[in-house]
Amino acid sequence: MQAVEASGATAGTERDAAAPAADAAVETIHRELTAFARRARASAARMHPELSLVSYTLLGHLEQSGGCRSTDLADHYALDKSTVSRQVAALERAGLIERRLDPGDHRVQVLHLTEAGARILAQVTESRREAFRERLAGWPEEDLRRFAGYLLRYNSATAGDR
Amino acid sequence: MQAVEASGATAGTERDAAAPAADAAVETIHRELTAFARRARASAARMHPELSLVSYTLLGHLEQSGGCRSTDLADHYALDKSTVSRQVAALERAGLIERRLDPGDHRVQVLHLTEAGARILAQVTESRREAFRERLAGWPEEDLRRFAGYLLRYNSATAGDR
DNA sequence: CGCTCTCGGTTGTAGAGTACAACCGGATTG
DNA sequence: CAATCCGGTTGTACTCTACAACCGAGAGCG
Numbered sequence: 170m171q172a173v174e175a176s177g178a179t180a181g182t183e184r185d186a187a188a189p190a191a192d193a194a195v196e197t198i199h200r201e202l203t204a205f206a207r208r209a210r211a212s213a214a215r216m217h218p219e220l221s222l223v224s225y226t227l228l229g230h231l232e233q234s235g236g237c238r239s240t241d242l243a244d245h246y247a248l249d250k251s252t253v254s255r256q257v258a259a260l261e262r263a264g265l266i267e268r269r270l271d272p273g274d275h276r277v278q279v280l281h282l283t284e285a286g287a288r289i290l291a292q293v294t295e296s297r298r299e300a301f302r303e304r305l306a307g308w309p310e311e312d313l314r315r316f317a318g319y320l321l322r323y324n325s326a327t328a329g330d331r
Numbered sequence: 332m333q334a335v336e337a338s339g340a341t342a343g344t345e346r347d348a349a350a351p352a353a354d355a356a357v358e359t360i361h362r363e364l365t366a367f368a369r370r371a372r373a374s375a376a377r378m379h380p381e382l383s384l385v386s387y388t389l390l391g392h393l394e395q396s397g398g399c400r401s402t403d404l405a406d407h408y409a410l411d412k413s414t415v416s417r418q419v420a421a422l423e424r425a426g427l428i429e430r431r432l433d434p435g436d437h438r439v440q441v442l443h444l445t446e447a448g449a450r451i452l453a454q455v456t457e458s459r460r461e462a463f464r465e466r467l468a469g470w471p472e473e474d475l476r477r478f479a480g481y482l483l484r485y486n487s488a489t490a491g492d493r
Numbered sequence: 494c495g496c497t498c499t500c501g502g503t504t505g506t507a508g509a510g511t512a513c514a515a516c517c518g519g520a521t522t523g
Numbered sequence: 524c525a526a527t528c529c530g531g532t533t534g535t536a537c538t539c540t541a542c543a544a545c546c547g548a549g550a551g552c553g
Binding site for chain 2: 192
């Protein structure tokens with residue numbers, strides 16, 4: 170890896186006089202992930218006023234899973250079922266998803282992307298991906314792969330408890 | 332680096348038949364950062380009911396800068412000045428910060444951490460850091476350093492436009 | 494069968510975070 | 524001084540979210 174180090178950023182707090190380098194790294198990860206998170210919503214909203222970050226991830230999950238229940242979404246994203254219910258209602262109103270009654274159990278409604286929903290999702294995904302690609306332009310492929318791997322590892326470690 | 336790769340996670344969408352590996356990595360980064368962001372607020376709130384993610388970052392900036400104006404905070408975090416105004420009001424009400432009139436310019440009020448504010452901030456930082464440390468336990472130091480570096484690089488690239 | 498319990502989902506209510514627009518009062522400049 | 528700029532506050536409205544109460548459909552049991 171190369172001159173990433175002291176690129177100013179928010180690196181201000183010279184911490185750890187005694188702590189090992191690993192602690193400094195953890196601190197940086199903490200700070201930078203936090204900074205990213207704080208901006209994500211607003212920037213997502215700015216990029217695609219039509220599809221909030223939550224709606225986007227919900228649609229994404231629907232696509233990936235090929236249809237699932239509201240409860241599954243709530244579990245997966247650690248959201249209250251009422252929240253999901255309203256989000257889903259909005260997405261349905263917008264014509265991006267549809268509900269199909271489960272013939273086997275009349276309590277459940279299986280959610281599916283509509284054609285329009287799939288289209289919008291693909292479009293937003295592409296535009297988001299493009300934005301990321303731009304920001305990551307110039308990174309050596311090796312670094313990209315490693316970065317992706319780290320994020321996967323980090324998120325999967327935290328999937329449960331957060 | 333080691334077996335981070337196909338750790339299942341959300342890596343589901345086997346994309347890129349034709350796309351280079353770099354694209355796959357970008358896609359993963361995109362997905363995982365998004366997932367992280369979506370959870371951050373709620374998990375932060377769960378961890379420290381007393382200090383929201385925004386309040387936390389605001390206090391952090393105050394500490395780092397050693398006092399600044401509301402406008403600076405708004406600029407730095409791409410927030411509306413009204414939002415910052417209310418956050419600041421709340422933080423002041425809670426006794427975590429104080430306003431000092433700039434003797435040179437009676438329009439500006441320089442914000443400073445109070446003793447209590449510094450204490451709470453340190454406490455929350457420590458607890459957050461501990462949570463991160465736990466999640467990152469077992470990572471080789473080399474990976475931690477690289478991960479931190481990547482995040483710094485990523486965030487500094489996006490600092491302006493987002 | 495009928496009663497209770499569980500479960501998926503909706504609705505009522507409330508609070509945080511945010512933006513935009515209008516405004517206020519001190520500072521700057523012509 | 525008048526016009527303007529600038530830091531900050533207030534009014535308003537909307538979204539996201541949680542919690543709690545509720546509804547209707549299965550499931551288990553006497």
